[in-house]
Amino acid sequence: MKYDFTSIMDRVGKDAIAVEALGQMKMAPKPPKDGFDIIPMWVADMNFPTVLTIPEAIIERAKHPAYGYFSPRKEYYDAIIQWQKKRNGVTDLTPECIGYENGVLGGVISALNVYCSRGDNVLVHKPTYIGFTNSLTNNGYHIIHSDLVKDENGVWRMDFDDMEKKIVEKKIHAAIFCSPHNPCGRVWERWEIEKAMEIYKKHDVMVISDEIWSDIITTGHKHIPTQSVSEDAKMRTVALYAPSKTFNLAGLIGSYHIIYNQHLRDRIAKESSLSHYNSMNVLSMHALIGAYQPEGYEWLDELREVITGNIDYACNYIKDHFEGVSVARPEGTYMLFVDFTEWCEKHGKTIEDVEQAAWDVGVACQDGRMFHGPCHLRINLALPLSRVQEAFDRLDKYVFNAY
Numbered sequence: 001m002k003y004d005f006t007s008i009m010d011r012v013g014k015d016a017i018a019v020e021a022l023g024q025m026k027m028a029p030k031p032p033k034d035g036f037d038i039i040p041m042w043v044a045d046m047n048f049p050t051v052l053t054i055p056e057a058i059i060e061r062a063k064h065p066a067y068g069y070f071s072p073r074k075e076y077y078d079a080i081i082q083w084q085k086k087r088n089g090v091t092d093l094t095p096e097c098i099g100y101e102n103g104v105l106g107g108v109i110s111a112l113n114v115y116c117s118r119g120d121n122v123l124v125h126k127p128t129y130i131g132f133t134n135s136l137t138n139n140g141y142h143i144i145h146s147d148l149v150k151d152e153n154g155v156w157r158m159d160f161d162d163m164e165k166k167i168v169e170k171k172i173h174a175a176i177f178c179s180p181h182n183p184c185g186r187v188w189e190r191w192e193i194e195k196a197m198e199i200y201k202k203h204d205v206m207v208i209s210d211e212i213w214s215d216i217i218t219t220g221h222k223h224i225p226t227q228s229v230s231e232d233a234k235m236r237t238v239a240l241y242a243p244s245k246t247f248n249l250a251g252l253i254g255s256y257h258i259i260y261n262q263h264l265r266d267r268i269a270k271e272s273s274l275s276h277y278n279s280m281n282v283l284s285m286h287a288l289i290g291a292y293q294p295e296g297y298e299w300l301d302e303l304r305e306v307i308t309g310n311i312d313y314a315c316n317y318i319k320d321h322f323e324g325v326s327v328a329r330p331e332g333t334y335m336l337f338v339d340f341t342e343w344c345e346k347h348g349k350t351i352e353d354v355e356q357a358a359w360d361v362g363v364a365c366q367d368g369r370m371f372h373g374p375c376h377l378r379i380n381l382a383l384p385l386s387r388v389q390e391a392f393d394r395l396d397k398y399v400f401n402a403y
Contacts, residue, residue, distance in 0.1 A: 003299050005048050005306045006384050011040070015251070018043050022364060027130070029355070029364040036362035039383070039391045043366070044182075044335060046248040046382035048306075050291075051299035054247060057290025058283050070282050072100065079292035080241075080256060086297070087215065088225050093258065099269055100280045101255040104212050104240045105135045106272070108176065111208045111238045111257075112141060114267040116174050123166060123175035123205070125158065127337065129182045130370045132210075136176075144170050145372070148184060154328050156184040160195055167203045174206045177237075179226055180213040183337040183371045183378050185330020187221040190229060197226070197233040206264075207237040212255070213333045215246040215300055218308040221331040227260065235261045238268065243291045246300060254284035307334045310381040310388050317392045322400045334382040337368060341375040343400065351375045357399040363391045 011019045018040035021028045029042055040047060077095035084090040101107035112122065118140035124132055126145035136143050146163045148156045166172065177196065180187045188196075200207050209226040217223050227234045242255035259265040272278040290296070314336055315329045324343030327336050340354050351369065355377055358365055368376025381388055 001302050001305075003051065003302050005302065006386070007049070008384055008387060009047055009049065011047070016040075016045075018045060018047070018364075027366070027370060029359045029366070031359075032362035032364075033360045036360070036394070038362050038364055039387050039394075041363060041365045041380040041383070041391060042378070044245070044333075044380060045250055046334070047384070047387070048248065048303070048382065050247045050249070051293075051296050053293045053295045054249070054287050054290040057286045061283060061286045067282060070285075072280060072285055073289075075289050076285050079289050083292045084225075084241075084258075088223060088228075090225060090228065097258050097260050097265065099257045099259065099265065099272070100278070101240065101242075101257055101272065102253055102278050104210055104242060104255050105131050106278060107238070107240045107255060107257050107268075108132070108208050108210065109135055109139050110268050110272040110278075111206070112136070112139070112174055114264070114271045115206045116141065120174065121170045121172045123163065123170075123172045125176075125178065125181065127183055127368075127371045127373050127376075129178060129210075132176055132178075133370075144172060148181070148186075150328065154326075156181065156186045156328055158188075158192060158196060160199060163196070164199050164203070167199065167205060172203075172205060174208065175200060177207050177209045177226060179209055179211050180217065180223065180332030182210075182213060182333055183335055183368070183373070184328065185333045185335060185337065187217055187223060187331040190224045193224055193226055193233075194229045197229055197237075200236065201230075201232045205236075207233070209237050209239045211239055212242050212245045214241065216307060216334060217304060217332045218311060218330065219304065223332070227258065238264065243288050247287075247291045247296065249284070249287055249291070252284040252287050253281060254288060306385070307382065310334070310383070310385055311336070313385065313388060314379070314381055314392060317396075321392075321396050325400065334380060336379040336381060337371070337373060338377050338379060339373070339375060340377065344375055351377070354399065357402075358395060361394045361398045363394055363399075 019038050022031045081093050121142045121144045124143050126147050151157050214223040227237045239258040244250045327338045366378040368378050
């Protein structure tokens with residue numbers, strides 16, 4: 001490969017919560033026992049060096065010793081438009097439809113605030129990204145879950161009948177759609193999105209589509225932008241994107257929305273401005289421009305190969321070595337959402353026992369209960385394959401086959 005996905009980065013002392021927050025944050029794993037190093041597999045960032053055009057763009061701008069007030073430059077919008085065209089087949093995007101957001105979750109709340117009243121019901125699929133749970137709850141919205149269900153092939157699917165039933169019974173007029181889905185890793189097929197959007201149209205439900213994972217798709221799958229499936233979907237959907245998940249830039253802050261409906265766009269722009277906190281950072285603007293260069297396209301293609309390989313390795317290892325442990329192979333994202341129900345019942349263990357045993361040997365995975373997985377762990381595979389192999393070797397030796 002042209003780019004480096006094999007070197008093991010030492011992130012200690014570099015402000016990374018993936019390795020420095022263990023035992024310090026409420027949702028973080030506990031530190032390992034003596035003799036085991038940390039394999040960071042919890043928070044959703046990557047342990048790969050990003051494409052060099054990003055730090056080069058940041059450094060080049062930082063060389064100019066003035067960082068005063070600024071306006072987004074034309075290259076920022078052009079880079080997004082070209083990225084969406086080449087990666088997602090979007091051909092009608094204009095700068096007017098693009099708006100800056102400090103983060104996807106802030107964009108979610110701004111959109112809800114212009115369409116709903118505090119206390120309103122909002123439809124969200126379950127399992128659920130904890131960021132949705134916390135953001136909606138903290139802002140006074142009532143989450144109504146519609147469970148994803150596994151089909152006969154173990155693939156997570158939307159329950160369209162349940163969605164419609166909940167929308168009608170709970171008088172819902174706003175829904176969050178996670179595409180690809182976090183934590184389940186589904187990359188929705190066009191017919192699935194079309195059917196969901198038909199239900200939302202029928203009952204006049206505004207859709208907020210979190211598509212931050214849209215670039216990280218495994219081999220054989222393709223992201224379909226929610227706004228692309230119909231003219232109505234285009235006009236009732238607020239889509240949220242960011243280079244942060246794709247290129248490991250979460251610490252730089254910077255997302256964007258795509259809104260074609262001018263009335264909705266104006267309302268959300270006004271709402272987002274009210275706090276005076278939703279302002280772009282000049283260096284994060286240049287980071288996006290640096291990311292969406294030809295090298296960024298190449299780097300992402302290689303990343304997707306690496307992630308696909310890591311997922312194949314992990315899923316095959318679980319199948320071959322961990323009897324009673326199950327996982328639906330993710331089609332997008334780099335996260336596994338692993339179900340330990342059968343194993344725990346057979347061995348008289350709890351999910352707390354499993355995660356603590358993993359943490360003890362440095363496999364810093366994440367408790368799945370915060371995502372509404374009752375006996376689950378969420379495991380990040382965005383590491384060099386050698387570290388993924390070491391993690392599963394430790395799980396095999398010290399956790400699942402230690403009894």
